[in-house]
Amino acid sequence: MVLSGNLPLFLLVPLSVALSVLHHGWANYDQTKTLDYTGLVEELTYENPHGMLKMQHEDNMWTVVLAPTSRMESRGLTEDMIQPGDSVRVVGYPHKEVKDEMRAERIYVGDKKFELR
Template sequence: MNRPFITAAFSLALPAMAHHGWSEYDSSKTLTLTGKVIASGYEHPHGHVRLEADGKTWTAVLAPPSRMENRGLAPDAIKPGSTVTVVGYPNREKPTEMRAERITAGGKTIELR
């Protein structure tokens, strides 16, 4: 095999190797948080919201932007100042992080997985 081919094949595989699994989240425990969004990101590989809920600042890892858009969650629905409800699983190591399974924003509930 030639070197350019190997280099190209390896570089295409990097994004797949870099993507994490979900084992860092405890799917045996469900969290439901309602709070005010203080920051949000609608970027790859996953969107996120930081919200104030239960006296803490939480980070909720969302779905990829394309999935959120396809399911009807516009970026402005999770802008700072919005109130959202997020249902998901807590991170095993980070006590204020969760993986969101669904989000309710602007009166609309979106399944993220």
């Protein structure tokens, strides 16, 4: 059987499974341990399925998983509000297995708080 776009059906299932594995599942984050870090932004990726930033906090470089861009924009957080070198505060949960990765629940940029959940 062939789907529109000439993609065989037998390839669709493995492709969808592979893509779902690449997405960060929220179950992978330990919601019993809240992190509250302030640090300097090294890098920002503002794209779907969700934004990410690299943040230097003390001696660690943290990968911070943000919300989807549409959610951030609907709550007032636009891409131009965070630049490398800016100080941000992030509150979120650590990844259960990946060292120095967290999922942000909220982010403080300047004097503004943005809820990301």
